[in-house]
Amino acid sequence: MPSSIRRHIDAIVTGFKHLRYPPLTLSYPEAVEERPPGYRGFILYEPEKCLGCGLCAQICPARAIKMHVQGRKRRPGYSMARCIFCGLCVDICPAEALEPSSIHDEAFEVVEHMELDPEEWGQRSRELRGRKPAARVVRPVIDEVWGIRYERVG
Numbered sequence: 001m002p003s004s005i006r007r008h009i010d011a012i013v014t015g016f017k018h019l020r021y022p023p024l025t026l027s028y029p030e031a032v033e034e035r036p037p038g039y040r041g042f043i044l045y046e047p048e049k050c051l052g053c054g055l056c057a058q059i060c061p062a063r064a065i066k067m068h069v070q071g072r073k074r075r076p077g078y079s080m081a082r083c084i085f086c087g088l089c090v091d092i093c094p095a096e097a098l099e100p101s102s103i104h105d106e107a108f109e110v111v112e113h114m115e116l117d118p119e120e121w122g123q124r125s126r127e128l129r130g131r132k133p134a135a136r137v138v139r140p141v142i143d144e145v146w147g148i149r150y151e152r153v154g
């Protein structure tokens with residue numbers, strides 16, 4: 001038997017052997033891992049509440065927030081590329097216009113698109129608030145036989 005056919009057969013046999021193991025991969029985004037308490041992600045912004053005080057931009061250690069001038073108003077813009085998710089901006093905001101979230105997987109086509117001006121930040125925050133939750137939330141657990149397996153938690 002030619003060696004290439006032999007290798008194909010070996011690969012198929014190996015595949016069948018592994019069918020008895022529970023899957024180690026998740027069919028993302030339908031299934032996601034549970035986030036631990038306090039997990040920090042994208043900062044959500046509500047422009048309607050914002051006073052334009054600029055405290056969030058002043059305190060941000062990563063310079064992820066920059067103030068923009070819009071007519072006679074000042075409003076913050078946000079860079080997810082720079083944000084280190086420390087939460088200082090949320091704590092200092094006097095108007096509760098900023099809110100932490102556990103969203104870490106917001107996708108952008110190019111890195112420049114991660115720089116959001118005030119309108120884009122507000123719009124993106126509205127979309128993320130309305131995002132459909134994952135159909136399945138799982139927690140990885142150590143298993144003496146399988147090494148690791150996923151338990152459904154929601």
Ligand code: SF4
Pocket residue numbers: 043059060061062063064065082083084085086087088089090
């Ligand atoms: S969470 Fe921290 S790094 Fe991110 S924007 Fe707020 S202050 Fe800046």
Ligand code: SF4
Pocket residue numbers: 049050051052053054055056057075076092093094095096097098
């Ligand atoms: S600290 Fe709050 S109110 Fe002040 S500019 Fe930032 S988001 Fe607006």
